Amino acid sequence: MKINCLLVTKVLTNFIREESHKAGFEQNIIGLSGGLDSTVCSYLAVKAVGPQNLFALIMPFKDYDQEGVRLAEEVCKILGINFEKIDISPQIEAYFSSHLTDNPVLRGNKMARERMSILYDYSARMKAMILGTSNKTELLIGYGTIHGDLACGINPMGDLYKTQVGQLARYLGVPEKILKRKPTAGLWPGQTDEDEIGLSYEELDKILFRLVDERMTLEEAIKTDLEEKKVRQVAELIRKSEYKRKMPPVAKLSERTVGHDFLYPYDWGK
Amino acid sequence: MKVAIAQISSVLGRVDKNLERHLELIEKAVKEKAELIIFPELSLTGYSLKDLVPEVAIRPDSSEVMARLLAASKDIDLVIGLVEERRENPGIFYNSAAYLSLGKIAHIHRKVFLPTSGMFEEARFFARGHDFRAFPIGSNRTGLLICRDFLHYSSSYCLMADGAGLIIAVSAAPGRGITDEGSQCFQSSPNWELMGQAISYFSSAYVIYCNRVGIEDGATFAGGSFIYTPDGQLNLKLPYLEPDFSLQEINLDLIRIARKNRPYKRDDRPEAIWRSLGRLIRVQDED
Numbered sequence: 369m370k371i372n373c374l375l376v377t378k379v380l381t382n383f384i385r386e387e388s389h390k391a392g393f394e395q396n397i398i399g400l401s402g403g404l405d406s407t408v409c410s411y412l413a414v415k416a417v418g419p420q421n422l423f424a425l426i427m428p429f430k431d432y433d434q435e436g437v438r439l440a441e442e443v444c445k446i447l448g449i450n451f452e453k454i455d456i457s458p459q460i461e462a463y464f465s466s467h468l469t470d471n472p473v474l475r476g477n478k479m480a481r482e483r484m485s486i487l488y489d490y491s492a493r494m495k496a497m498i499l500g501t502s503n504k505t506e507l508l509i510g511y512g513t514i515h516g517d518l519a520c521g522i523n524p525m526g527d528l529y530k531t532q533v534g535q536l537a538r539y540l541g542v543p544e545k546i547l548k549r550k551p552t553a554g555l556w557p558g559q560t561d562e563d564e565i566g567l568s569y570e571e572l573d574k575i576l577f578r579l580v581d582e583r584m585t586l587e588e589a590i591k592t593d594l595e596e597k598k599v600r601q602v603a604e605l606i607r608k609s610e611y612k613r614k615m616p617p618v619a620k621l622s623e624r625t626v627g628h629d630f631l632y633p634y635d636w637g638k
Numbered sequence: 639m640k641v642a643i644a645q646i647s648s649v650l651g652r653v654d655k656n657l658e659r660h661l662e663l664i665e666k667a668v669k670e671k672a673e674l675i676i677f678p679e680l681s682l683t684g685y686s687l688k689d690l691v692p693e694v695a696i697r698p699d700s701s702e703v704m705a706r707l708l709a710a711s712k713d714i715d716l717v718i719g720l721v722e723e724r725r726e727n728p729g730i731f732y733n734s735a736a737y738l739s740l741g742k743i744a745h746i747h748r749k750v751f752l753p754t755s756g757m758f759e760e761a762r763f764f765a766r767g768h769d770f771r772a773f774p775i776g777s778n779r780t781g782l783l784i785c786r787d788f789l790h791y792s793s794s795y796c797l798m799a800d801g802a803g804l805i806i807a808v809s810a811a812p813g814r815g816i817t818d819e820g821s822q823c824f825q826s827s828p829n830w831e832l833m834g835q836a837i838s839y840f841s842s843a844y845v846i847y848c849n850r851v852g853i854e855d856g857a858t859f860a861g862g863s864f865i866y867t868p869d870g871q872l873n874l875k876l877p878y879l880e881p882d883f884s885l886q887e888i889n890l891d892l893i894r895i896a897r898k899n900r901p902y903k904r905d906d907r908p909e910a911i912w913r914s915l916g917r918l919i920r921v922q923d924e925d
Contacts, residue, residue, distance in 0.1 A: 369817065370817060370819055371816050371817055371819075372816050372817065372818055372819050372820075372821055374822075375816055375821065375822070375823070375824070376816050378879060379813070379816075379858050379879065382853065382858065382879065383853055383856070383858065386852065386853045387853060387856070522856075630689065631688040631689045632688055632689055632690060633650055633651075633686040633687065633688055633690070633854060633855050634855040634856075635650045635684075635686070635853075635854050635855050636650060636651055636690070637649070637650060637651050637652055638649065638650055
């Protein structure tokens with residue numbers, strides 16, 4: 369599963385530069401959490417378009433992830449990019465004060481969508497392309513909020529597993545503190561992805577690689593060194609989250625229907 | 639003969655913009671005294687067309703675009719990629735490559751093998767071509783292949799059997815595979831070189847491969863165009879992933895020398911191949 373970092377960096381920096389320019393953007397914008405994915409994506413973007421063409425938004429909720437905020441600011445300093453810090457607590461609290469819940473996932477989803485809502489607002493204000501930071505692991509198991517962190521203009525990270533993002537981070541010289549942090553979606557203080565999913569990223573990526581990249585059937589995958597229960601769990605996560613990877617189905621009525629047989633490329637005319 | 643390879647990207651669905659780019663590079667190649675310039679697969683339109691196919695199609699006998707390229711071909715031979723709609727077969731669209739020479743269409747090859755699996759969906763939008771045919775250019779015979787055609791070695795065999803000393807494969811091959819740590823290229827790229835070396839050597843023919851670069855809908859076209867001599871020697875290699883315009887002198891006498899020294903062409907037995915194919919097709923039909 370090891371990747372050729374030199375080649376991947378070249379391809380992804382070309383991707384950011386070309387797709388962003390083709391869509392008519394000079395500027396790019398990213399939501400920076402102080403975690404691995406958004407940091408690596410920022411490093412790639414600076415290589416692609418230069419620090420002057422990347423703007424970061426750091427959007428904490430209360431003091432849920434103070435270390436993340438500190439690290440995100442450090443990344444901006446290292447890369448020489450402009451950023452703004454926006455506390456999303458007032459609007460999130462305003463909503464939940466009248467819509468009570470103690471379900472942390474509901475709160476987390478709302479926060480993710482609030483952050484994306486701000487990113488889209490800034491995108492329009494600044495005429496900047498939103499860089500997505502969802503990696504292949506998250507996309508495949510659906511570990512992300514639809515219209516929240518899963519939304520973006522373009523996604524340079526979506527074909528790299530989390531462990532491969534880690535490898536690329538080392539190659540790009542991302543600070544050790546960020547590499548060593550336990551991945552967190554910041555849903556509540558002290559939350560970690562691996563605890564929530566119930567698998568380590570290493571286990572998860574190994575199973576996904578067998579099922580997706582090597583196209584093994586469940587039976588074939590189970591016959592390797594993988595644990596049956598975990599393989600079945602991951603396969604079920606993939607199946608159940610397909611809706612997060614697609615535009616929603618349109619009810620077909622006419623001869624030619626958006627989403628069915630009105631088929632144009634994304635880069636139409638570009 | 640001096641050959642120019644235009645390893646370019648295209649604007650997706652914009653024939654007007656692509657034509658201008660073609661004409662610029664043709665002018666440059668003429669200034670450099672090249673006798674042939676080769677553009678990639680679907681160079682006039684871009685690759686990931688989907689429903690744009692009918693909208694960007696060109697009728698070779700009446701198109702203004704073709705007229706301008708034919709005019710340019712009075713100074714230099716051209717290989718261009720287009721969506722072709724024939725007057726006698728309206729509404730049917732081919733992924734075609736045209737060889738233009740001396741103001742005329744010397745040959746149009748319609749892609750036979752349309753990849754339609756995984757990320758590819760060509761047969762959804764294009765009709766299949768039916769023939770591999772070499773055609774005379776000067777004192778030599780030339781054959782055209784389009785991308786996947788070249789990865790089916792039977793295609794090149796047909797051109798060799800038809801006497802081609804120059805096999806030109808144009809391509810829009812996206813790169814895939816990133817786990818080969820020491821490499822400069824996608825893991826899919828060396829397959830083309832493997833085929834280029836084998837086909838050039840065993841056909842005693844020049845193989846010129848022109849692949850495009852750029853990105854469409856997230857897929858990166860891999861570049862890495864090349865020329866192999868009729869001895870199977872690498873004669874020119876363009877960079878991976880980057881746009882490029884390269885000129886290379888090729889010596890068509892090497893075709894004769896290679897065929898004299900290693901008589902694969904002389905000893906070829908198309909009738910035995912034909913008999914074998916005839917038998918296996920009959921048997922398949924009976925199943």
